[in-house]
Amino acid sequence: MTTEAPDPQRVREALAEATGDDPGALELSPIEGGASRQTFLVSAGGEPRWVVRREPAAGMSFNSLEVELGAVKAADLAGVAVAPTVCFEPAGGRFGAGAAYAMEFVSGTAVAPRVLRRDELAIARERLPGQLAAALAQTHTVEPGAVEGLAGGASDPALEACDLWEAVLDAIGEPLPAVEAGLRWLRLNPPPPAEPRLVHGDFRLGNLIVDAHGLAAVIDWELCHAGDPAEDLAWLALRSWRFGNDDLPVAGLGETEPFLAAYEAAGGARPDAERLRWWEAMGNVKWAVICARQAHDHLTGARPSAELASLGRRICEPEWDLLQILAGPDGSGREAERASGGVP
Amino acid sequence: MQDRPTAPELLDAMAAKLFAEVREWVPRERRFQILVLANLCAVIARELRAGAEPSLADARLFRGLLRRPVEPAIAPQEADAVARATAAELAGAIRAGELDDRLDEAIGRLREHVARKLEIARPGYGG
Numbered sequence: 205m206t207t208e209a210p211d212p213q214r215v216r217e218a219l220a221e222a223t224g225d226d227p228g229a230l231e232l233s234p235i236e237g238g239a240s241r242q243t244f245l246v247s248a249g250g251e252p253r254w255v256v257r258r259e260p261a262a263g264m265s266f267n268s269l270e271v272e273l274g275a276v277k278a279a280d281l282a283g284v285a286v287a288p289t290v291c292f293e294p295a296g297g298r299f300g301a302g303a304a305y306a307m308e309f310v311s312g313t314a315v316a317p318r319v320l321r322r323d324e325l326a327i328a329r330e331r332l333p334g335q336l337a338a339a340l341a342q343t344h345t346v347e348p349g350a351v352e353g354l355a356g357g358a359s360d361p362a363l364e365a366c367d368l369w370e371a372v373l374d375a376i377g378e379p380l381p382a383v384e385a386g387l388r389w390l391r392l393n394p395p396p397p398a399e400p401r402l403v404h405g406d407f408r409l410g411n412l413i414v415d416a417h418g419l420a421a422v423i424d425w426e427l428c429h430a431g432d433p434a435e436d437l438a439w440l441a442l443r444s445w446r447f448g449n450d451d452l453p454v455a456g457l458g459e460t461e462p463f464l465a466a467y468e469a470a471g472g473a474r475p476d477a478e479r480l481r482w483w484e485a486m487g488n489v490k491w492a493v494i495c496a497r498q499a500h501d502h503l504t505g506a507r508p509s510a511e512l513a514s515l516g517r518r519i520c521e522p523e524w525d526l527l528q529i530l531a532g533p534d535g536s537g538r539e540a541e542r543a544s545g546g547v548p
Numbered sequence: 549m550q551d552r553p554t555a556p557e558l559l560d561a562m563a564a565k566l567f568a569e570v571r572e573w574v575p576r577e578r579r580f581q582i583l584v585l586a587n588l589c590a591v592i593a594r595e596l597r598a599g600a601e602p603s604l605a606d607a608r609l610f611r612g613l614l615r616r617p618v619e620p621a622i623a624p625q626e627a628d629a630v631a632r633a634t635a636a637e638l639a640g641a642i643r644a645g646e647l648d649d650r651l652d653e654a655i656g657r658l659r660e661h662v663a664r665k666l667e668i669a670r671p672g673y674g675g
Binding site: 236370379380381382384385386387388389392510511513514517518519520521523524527528530531 | 638
């Protein structure tokens with residue numbers, strides 16, 4: 205995907221105005237990997253200083269950039285490590301066609317395989333599960349009303365999630381019977397309604413900047429909404445987000461029990477196993493539908509990209525995990541599994 | 549008839565070249581994109597080799613879940629279109645609650661369909 209970078213001179217003006225300090229001549233370069241929003245690294249004198257995050261001209265976003273910015277600020281106030289925001293420019297402003305904001309550059313890496321495998325991040329890996337649990341507990345202290353325009357917030361977040369992903373699936377028009385069967389089961393077996401809180405919505409390696417000390421910043425709040433906090437906890441356990449470390453359910457880094465204990469110790473309310481399982485299944489629905497939507501954005505020409513196209517052929521991965529969760533490991537169905545005392 | 553290499557053989561060659569050589573030519577932060585392309589070549593090669601059988605099996609499975617009487621045989625060249633059309637009907641029926649009384653069975657059987665997709669797109673993922 206090629207995208208036109210913001211004009212360095214106009215970015216300089218905006219940053220000088222926001223910080224009260226002229227940074228001098230700036231260089232902007234696109235950062236690879238953002239699936240939906242465009243991100244640019246802003247350097248001054250060869251040093252990375254800021255990151256500009258901009259709404260794409262085409263393709264659907266789940267939240268406006270203003271809402272995303274509001275969520276980052278609210279999370280910051282709640283003590284979550286985020287990249288501090290610097291300034292906002294509306295669509296057609298000094299950062300270009302789409303609405304955009306600038307944040308401070310946070311050094312480290314967000315690339316999941318590096319986080320999981322690099323030698324110099326060994327200590328970070330030991331600390332991360334506890335740090336991630338604490339960051340989520342802090343995020344989940346935020347009341348939805350603290351973020352203006354935040355999506356979601358229905359009295360039953362579980363059924364609201366069913367409605368949302370059914371609607372996205374309908375907009376795509378791709379027939380996915382396995383996803384439909386999962387959605388139907390989830391709709392018929394929801395957990396009791398949870399009190400909605402700010403949920404990050406895509407909390408996993410890839411959206412977390414990690415340095416040698418561990419978690420440096422939680423980024424990419426595009427999918428944030430008011431929802432059941434268990435959604436974030438379960439999302440982190442999706443097999444897709446273990447990046448090959450299949451036997452370590454928490455982000456490919458750790459075990460579930462100490463992670464939940466750390467979440468509880470940091471003030472989070474521990475969800476029961478059934479609720480977590482429901483949201484893990486829903487997480488797989490969500491990832492399958494997002495894959496389908498990304499491929500759809502390629503197919504319609506909204507965002508032509510071989511990488512987005514390739515996601516259409518990854519739908520079957522979360523579909524498999526979804527059906528495995530709902531069928532139980534021996535395929536005998538959930539009822540038989542419950543009768544035999546359940547599987548953790 | 550085309551001369552050898554066959555289409556899957558050409559794709560194998562492309563995948564090998566992208567994976568082993570081209571990847572090294574591009575800047576480190578963009579190598580992921582080359583891996584995506586190499587993987588797509590491998591996916592297409594597997595799909596061509598599998599032929600119409602996976603779509604035929606899917607169409608039969610979907611019809612069975614819809615409790616359709618056995619219909620006339622499907623021509624291989626129509627297998628994909630028939631499977632997609634039947635998948636859309638099945639998806640609609642599930643959404644409408646028409647399979648609620650046998651949803652566990654549908655969930656169990658649809659794993660066969662997903663396993664067939666994984667055989668092409670990501671062998672080994674289904675265990």
